[in-house]
Amino acid sequence: QVQLVESGGGLVQAGESLRLSCAASGRTFSTYAMGWFRQAPGKEREFVAAISWSGGNTYYAASVKGRFTISRDNAKNTVYLQMNSLKPEDTAVYYCNAERRSQPLRLLDGLVAFDWGQGTQVTVSS
Numbered sequence: 001q002v003q004l005v006e007s008g009g010g011l012v013q014a015g016e017s018l019r020l021s022c023a024a025s026g027r028t029f030s031t032y033a034m035g036w037f038r039q040a041p042g043k044e045r046e047f048v049a050a051i052s053w054s055g056g057n058t059y060y061a062a063s064v065k066g067r068f069t070i071s072r073d074n075a076k077n078t079v080y081l082q083m084n085s086l087k088p089e090d091t092a093v094y095y096c097n098a099e100r101r102s103q104p105l106r107l108l109d110g111l112v113a114f115d116w117g118q119g120t121q122v123t124v125s126s
Helices: none
Strands: 004-007 010-013 018-024 033-039 046-051 058-060 068-073 078-083 092-099 120-125
Touching (some): 004 092, 018 092, 018 120, 033 068, 046 068, 046 078
Parallel strands (some): 010 120
Antiparallel strands (some): 033 046, 046 058, 068 078
């Protein structure tokens, strides 16, 4: 079982940036596709971004494309989400998770391999 710990959230103003981190335990991290998800109050959890095991392929939800960048450092067992030009509608709890394959196929549909962590709160004020 891989454990996932998200960090880096906070309160920012619209237009500002944040970088989220997700630290994963386990020696098989580098073989898994990884993804970021978010859940706003009163809404279902939604897909944000995903990345292949090597970092060579990335995928984004339409709402964040061009503003968010997902990356990973397999040596550190960490995946990142750089969020620029933040908007109030980006306010949510952000979570990471994985898929037990090299490419994020099921992740794009919200199908994840492991239990959710506690997430990290991102609040964007207008």
